[in-house]
Amino acid sequence: MIQELKQNYGHLFEDALLQEINEVGTFKEVSEGYKLMEVGQYIKAMPLLIEGAIKILRDDEDGDELLLYFLERGDTCAMTLTCCLGDTRSEIRAVAELDAKLIMIPIEKMEEWTGKYKSWRNFVFQSYHNRLMEMLDTIDKIAFLKMDERLLKYLKEKSKIANSNIIQSTHQEIAYELHTSRVVVSRLLKTLEKNNIIKLNRNSIDILKMS
């Protein structure tokens, strides 16, 4: 495991810390769609993402959902960090967007390392910072943009994460993540296709213009 760790986090952490991570961390490999975290679940470990992508979703009590943001290589889940402190339950749901490789750190180490390693502390602060910025961005989108703009941004983000111009999703799946209905998504996608921005196929969408 140590080589993948060094590759992704070597520039961030000092050797002693990398050594400790290697000792206490457990390697985990999950496939696309794997549920890493459910709402209400207690958090026992903190993930360091080595490869792949994870999507973070917010659920409300009526079963509605909304995509908050994606995590990529080098990221960790700030929600996990934050939950460790209060020993509270998860407020969000985490699902593998792509096949992913993770190192799971027992939460007891969290506090120990924040005192011991400056690099760890900075990593944690930086993670909080990134996540707050993502949340702000999410708020901007739902507060200030109309559905057609949100949809287009969503498609571009998905495309970037998957590193492909082809998005493998049904209209229904997109509707869930944007918290709207399938019919609305179909309608807006059709308009995007008419404007030669995308091409629609069954179960997939080609992005033609990345502008």
Next chain:
Amino acid sequence: MIQELKQNYGHLFEDALLQEINEVGTFKEVSEGYKLMEVGQYIKAMPLLIEGAIKILRDDEDGDELLLYFLERGDTCAMTLTCCLGDTRSEIRAVAELDAKLIMIPIEKMEEWTGKYKSWRNFVFQSYHNRLMEMLDTIDKIAFLKMDERLLKYLKEKSKIANSNIIQSTHQEIAYELHTSRVVVSRLLKTLEKNNIIKLNRNSIDILKMS
């Protein structure tokens, strides 16, 4: 200053830290409406709120705005924390919601103290946690609630912050903070009045039912 510091933060921080805060912090008293932070401004100090309340607003490029959340006694601004790290500009606007008393800490101390004092570290983490939870709450409101529910929640929050059943705002001011139009606010408020939930006056609203 030391007595107000001890009163509000004495249970959180050890004496040595309180002493340091007292030495390097500067006391600041501002009145309602005072702009503590504009978008794009560099951040030179971190505020510890002693008394009063501060509202945190998000602006978009078209001059539209949206209320994110309120800070109260004992809170600090996580956005400030986060900006200190990257030496970046503020992403938000902060305005005194009520007359407020603050202690301003030079940002150089931030990192020094996170290494030195466990209580400070925990305070900073807890602040991040609280702010992330507030942001989640804000997202819930704008994503899952209709305008009438958002309006009612807004009124109740304002009332709680001001510690009064009377809200001193015009419909236009409310419209700005909810990112909608004055006419929509007037319309929905009228409906709330018809349902005996509020009473409307010029420049103020009485909340009748707090349920």
Next chain:
DNA sequence: TTAACTCAGTAACAACTGTTACAGTATGAT
């Protein structure tokens, strides 16, 4: 090849929100 199922396209309509316009009332300044 059927049958069952999933997915996408479309129309018609409803609900909610945003916009424009105008009227009336309260407030404060001169």
Next chain:
DNA sequence: ATCATACTGTAACAGTTGTTACTGAGTTAA
């Protein structure tokens, strides 16, 4: 008292989004 201004109420309408219903085209399994 008069005037200008700020605030609120209301109507009429437009635009966006959400809902229901139905159709037909792919896909998969028996």
